[in-house]
Every structure is written in C-alpha cells, then in structure tokens.
Amino acid sequence: MNRNNLEREWHELSMPWIKEAREGRNPTRTGLLDKPMLEACGNVEGLKILDCGCGEGRFCRILADKGAEYVLGLDLCEAMIEAAAELQSGNDVYRVANVQDLSFIEDEAFDLAVSYLNQCDLPDFEANNREVFRILRAGGRLIVANLHPMLSAVGKWYRTDKGEKQHVILDRYFDEGERHWKIMGVELTNFHRSLSTYTSGFLNAGFSIEAITEPTLSGEQLALYPELRDELRVPNFIIYTLTKT
Numbered sequence: 001m002n003r004n005n006l007e008r009e010w011h012e013l014s015m016p017w018i019k020e021a022r023e024g025r026n027p028t029r030t031g032l033l034d035k036p037m038l039e040a041c042g043n044v045e046g047l048k049i050l051d052c053g054c055g056e057g058r059f060c061r062i063l064a065d066k067g068a069e070y071v072l073g074l075d076l077c078e079a080m081i082e083a084a085a086e087l088q089s090g091n092d093v094y095r096v097a098n099v100q101d102l103s104f105i106e107d108e109a110f111d112l113a114v115s116y117l118n119q120c121d122l123p124d125f126e127a128n129n130r131e132v133f134r135i136l137r138a139g140g141r142l143i144v145a146n147l148h149p150m151l152s153a154v155g156k157w158y159r160t161d162k163g164e165k166q167h168v169i170l171d172r173y174f175d176e177g178e179r180h181w182k183i184m185g186v187e188l189t190n191f192h193r194s195l196s197t198y199t200s201g202f203l204n205a206g207f208s209i210e211a212i213t214e215p216t217l218s219g220e221q222l223a224l225y226p227e228l229r230d231e232l233r234v235p236n237f238i239i240y241t242l243t244k245t
Ligand SMILES: C[S@@+](CC[C@H](N)C(=O)[O-])C[C@H]1O[C@@H](n2cnc3c(N)ncnc32)[C@H](O)[C@@H]1O
Pocket: 010, 052, 053, 054, 055, 056, 057, 058, 059, 074, 075, 076, 077, 080, 097, 098, 099, 100, 115, 116, 117, 118, 121, 122
C-alpha cells in the first residue's frame, strides 16, 4: 500500500471521524484511554508538546487546557488539520505533515511527544521513533497509545449462532504487515507488529521504556460506559511510556 492510498483512506474517513469526535460519545477515548494517557503525560504545565497524528485535535486541546505552553499537532490528512485549526485556542497549532519525517523541526525542541493511536497507521514506525527522539530534549518523553498487538493481529470476535461473543482467536501474530478493516463504512489499512518489534523499535531509537500499560475498566468506568464491557475480556489497546535518557 503506497502513501497516496493511505492518505486517500484517511481523507475518506475524515468527515465521519470528525463528526464522531465532535458529536459522539467516543467511549474508547473518554471512558478508557484519556485517563491513562493523561496520567502518563503527567503535569504538562509549561511544556512544549508534539502530537503525532493529532486527527481533529481533541487531545491537543485537552493538553492546551491543562496548561501546556505550546502544542503542535501534526497530521497527514488536510481535512483533519483544517478541522483542528477551527477549534484552536491559541497555544495549540496545527500543521499537515508526515510524522515519519520531522525534518522541519529543530533538534531538542520539545519536552513531550504523544502518539495517540497513530503508530499502527505508519508503514515505518521506526522512522517516527527516530525523529521524535531527535526533536525531544534530554529527559523528554514519548507517550504512545497503540492498538494492542494481540488485537491488531486478527481482532475478530467469534460468535455463537445467536450472535453472542465467545472469544477472540489470536492468529497470524508473527505475520507482520498490513491489515484491512472497515471503519465507519471506509476501508482502512493499518499495520500489525508484534510486541517485541515495538519494544525493540523503541529501544533501538534510544528510548528507555518506563512503563507499559494495558488499559482496562474499573467498576466505576464500567457503570458509566457499559458499552466497553469487552475491555474486561480482551486487551484492545496498549500504552508505552518512553524516555529519552
Ligand atoms: C486513529 S487516528 C487518531 C487521531 C487522534 N490522535 C485521536 O486520537 O483522535 C490516526 C490519525 O493519524 C493520521 N495519520 C496517518 N498516517 C499518518 C502519517 N504518516 N503522518 C501523520 N499523520 C498520519 C490520520 O490522518 C489520522 O488522523
């Protein structure tokens, strides 16, 4: 799959994606991932933050609201960046860019970088790691939320005849490469890699791995987001906290 096709897919998906982000309940974000992502980011007051694959900018706005001095959101998809710029609050700025090449950013310009469900979309996640490592100051951190490798391998529930979910069968785990899904009616390509490929990639770029988190639900969250109950059974997401030491 070449770059133009990947861009075309995100362009097609951008309208329903933006609508859902702005008007929908976004349970996997608001009910599951935002909290551990913000905990991993820590106190962002006064920080310069890069968001790789920012989409329509929701996490940039959250970081700006929490006192970040400057948030730069990058996305390959022009429609996403236009939508993000519409809600810009002042210290969050947006730019169309491929996060595998950050040559327009000086070395050590940022304190923190986030990648909120973006590395699974990249043909070359190691290029993103190398570039983010370069633009972070010493001691800076990269927080990566990604599809869990156990989900990105196959990601399909087997159901009874009555449609009840039985289990997810893990298969093709070591067969890394493209996977094709249908999201909001649009065909989308992303890339499956094993846990060891991801962790080796981070270490090869020079990062230390501070933590690996597999978000699931507390009883309190389940009461608020009953539609997320499968998260108690199968890990859908993973968060890596990485430091440039
Ligand atoms: C799953 S969405 C996540 C968006 C946002 N981070 C969020 O959590 O709502 C992935 C985003 O990555 C963008 N993307 C895909 N490949 C990219 C690339 N090579 N460089 C920059 N952005 C990319 C897509 O356009 C899309 O907006």
